[in-house]
Amino acid sequence: MPETPLVVIRYGPYESCDVVDHRTFRLEGLQAVLKDCGHSYVLEKIPDWNQVELVVNGECVYKCNIRHLEFGGDGRLDPLCKQATEAVKNAYQQHQI
Numbered sequence: 339m340p341e342t343p344l345v346v347i348r349y350g351p352y353e354s355c356d357v358v359d360h361r362t363f364r365l366e367g368l369q370a371v372l373k374d375c376g377h378s379y380v381l382e383k384i385p386d387w388n389q390v391e392l393v394v395n396g397e398c399v400y401k402c403n404i405r406h407l408e409f410g411g412d413g414r415l416d417p418l419c420k421q422a423t424e425a426v427k428n429a430y431q432q433h434q435i
């Protein structure tokens with residue numbers, strides 16, 4: 339695995355208070371657990387509403403609805419954050435040969 343594995347967090351806009359915009363509040367927990375696992379990440383806005391995609395080595399390894407992620411927090415209790423970090427871990431293990 340690279341010393342600082344890079345994960346691209348691609349996220350789309352979602353509606354909150356009757357306003358559609360790209361927001362990162364629901365990504366805070368995901369960012370925290372990725373950082374705790376030793377991954378570095380970059381955020382990339384996409385036009386697809388309500389989407390979050392994690393991209394590793396140019397391949398999408400995880401997708402979910404951004405509105406299903408917990409708002410704020412550290413991500414440790416969010417089951418989607420756990421699934422996402424497992425998907426990233428598995429992606430890096432598959433590319434090790």
